[in-house]
Amino acid sequence: MVPEPTYETHRAMPTLTIRYSGMFDFDGLFTMIARWFKEKKFWYEEHTYKHTLAAPFAEEEIGMSGEREVTPFVKFTIDVTMKLWNMKETTVTFKGEKKKLLTGRIEIKINGAVDIDYQKWFAKSKIWRIVADFYYKYIIKKTIEEKWEDDLFTLMSQLHSKIKNFLEMGAK
């Protein structure tokens, strides 16, 4: 059996959380996040959609994720989970136009990870594992920790502030 590398190859970033209670345009938010993934050249997919009706309110859980190949050796993954509670649809007139908005509570969690050697090139044999450990620890360590991890966290922070701007939150 090929041993696991001593250097962590799935490098998870800290979670960014937004919680908001009030009125918001959910369709707009959803489209904005999906468009952001496409703009930043992520392979976008929607992996979870749950809708629960607990009258008079509804609950929803949506999971979206995006993957981007940085090099054939490194991959970025961003996962966005949205949970909605006490959802209720309301119609509002905004600048003379009727718009459907949602009132309720929303929690958005942004998770991200840098995956190194995601194609498992170094998982072929024990010798390759030793080579990989040496490569990670002494050759590519700075690039992983100071470039790729920083790049991904900057992307996550950009999405985070974009969502805050969209929800017109006070601290943005």
Place this chain on the structure above:
Amino acid sequence: MPERTLVADHITLTYSGLFDLNAFYRYLMEWFSTNHFVPYEARNEEFATSSGKDIIIELLPYKKYTDHFKGIMKIEINFVGVKPVEVEKHATKIRLNKGFVKIVIDGYLETEYEKYWERKATLFFFKLLFDKLFFKRYTLMYEKAIKQDVYKLYDALQHFFNLYK
């Protein structure tokens, strides 16, 4: 788990009155970048209540001093009953916010954040021995550094809210 030492405990600032919420946030982020801290916003919550908006922000900015020492601040900001108001200043109307704010700052020194010396019990023992005995001078030096940063931020926030008046 990396070892965390609490260096500055619950440095609290409270303010009630007029302030610019967006300017406050920008000021804080600018302070982090000028003082070489990586801003990490762990939590940002906003609730609409009958008395205005309640906002909770939890920031965990950090600064890597060396490969072994890392300074972390935990900043909890609570805005209660924030309402938008229009104020006239030098014959021009400006939009500000009115409400109550409480800021609590903690400072931590994290050692061995890369978890290299935690793979084996013997390695961990040597790490402790070096931290507490041989490199005590360095540990104290970085503890002092993060404590200074916490008080520097506290002063900066006091300046922002004009509490020196």
